[in-house]
Amino acid sequence: DAGVTQSPTHLIKTRGQQVTLRCSPISGHKSVSWYQQVLGQGPQFIFQYYEKEERGRGNFPDRFSARQFPNYSSELNVNALLLGDSALYLCASTARVGSGYTQYFGPGTRLTVL
Amino acid sequence: DQQVKQNSPSLSVQEGRISILNCDYTNSMFDYFLWYKKYPAEGPTFLISISSIKDKNEDGRFTVFLNKSAKHLSLHIVPSQPGDSAVYFCAASDMPLVFGKGTRLSVIA
Numbered sequence: 266d267a268g269v270t271q272s273p274t275h276l277i278k279t280r281g282q283q284v285t286l287r288c289s290p291i292s293g294h295k296s297v298s299w300y301q302q303v304l305g306q307g308p309q310f311i312f313q314y315y316e317k318e319e320r321g322r323g324n325f326p327d328r329f330s331a332r333q334f335p336n337y338s339s340e341l342n343v344n345a346l347l348l349g350d351s352a353l354y355l356c357a358s359t360a361r362v363g364s365g366y367t368q369y370f371g372p373g374t375r376l377t378v379l
Numbered sequence: 380d381q382q383v384k385q386n387s388p389s390l391s392v393q394e395g396r397i398s399i400l401n402c403d404y405t406n407s408m409f410d411y412f413l414w415y416k417k418y419p420a421e422g423p424t425f426l427i428s429i430s431s432i433k434d435k436n437e438d439g440r441f442t443v444f445l446n447k448s449a450k451h452l453s454l455h456i457v458p459s460q461p462g463d464s465a466v467y468f469c470a471a472s473d474m475p476l477v478f479g480k481g482t483r484l485s486v487i488a
Contacts (some may be wrong), residue, residue, distance in 0.1 A: 269422070270428035298475055307383075307468050307478030308423070321475055355422050357476075364430040365411030365472050 267370035271356050277377045278346050286341045286374045290358030292328065296320070297339040298368060299331055300355040308355055314339055343376075351378045383471050384404045385479035394488045400457040402469030402479055405450065409471035414443060414454045417466045417481070426467075427454070459486045 270289045278284050290297050296315040300308035310323035314333035333339045337358075343350055353375050357368035384403045392398045400414075402403045410431040415423035429436040429443045429452065436443050442455045456463055469474040 271422075299459075300475075301488050305480065307470075308476070309478075310475035313475055323475070347422055357422075359474075362428065364432065365428060366474055367413060367472075368429060368476055369425055370415075371421045373420075375420070 268357050269356055269369055271354075271371040271374050273374060274372070275375045275377075277379065279378075279379050280346055280348060282346050283342065283344045283379075284346060284376060286343075286354050286376075287338065288341070288356030288371060289336075289338045289368060290356075291360070294358035294360055294369075295337055296357065296359040297333055297337065298357045299339070299341045299372075300357065301325070302353045302355060302373075304353075311341065346378045348378050351376060380405075381479075382409075383469055383477050383479040385467075385469055385482050387482050388480070389483040389485070390445050391447060391485045391487060392459045394461055394486055395458045396462050396477045398454075398463065398484055398486070400454045400456075400469070400484065402452050402454075404452075406470050406471070406473070406477075407450065409473060409477075410473040412443070412445060412452050413472060414441075414469045414475070415468045415470060416463075423468055428472075456484075461482075461486050461488050465474055 298313040299311040302308040312331040313321040353373045413428040414426045417423045466481040469479040
């Protein structure tokens, strides 16, 4: 089975531009979450979507937005890019495993803002 | 304020020996914990998890121990192999996941 897929792999943008990142979850998974990872830190939660509805939002500015489509794929949009938005953006899909929920991550999109 | 802490940024271990990675948490409401392994330029890979109703879970060379009273968990890798060299993240599941900062494990041949 295919895992979580993300596109593009790498992206270079300049300050003030807008970017759209894409994610397809594992087949059968209905929940998608987005995380941002900067060097030296663990992934930080941005959004969670389940059945096209936002179920959670992390402590990120309104420049960050996301949506989920009927096929459960998702997009993360970031407007008015800042240098500090340079990071690895991770998408994860969620499955219940035993008594808890496990998230399975894609390879990430490396965003560089110049 | 960090709710999940991995206080050792790095760890070096000889091949064949035991690697022990530690993690502390502050939120007593966390009831499910996970370990992920991450290579450079890749997403985190799920390794093993443990529910708060257990104190130990094993999967092959990997064992996770949970001490709820101390709010502490650890990942044991036995025997350690060079391919285990990666950054290991501890995470607590409060949906979403709350991650520690990671520990870089180097297994020396």
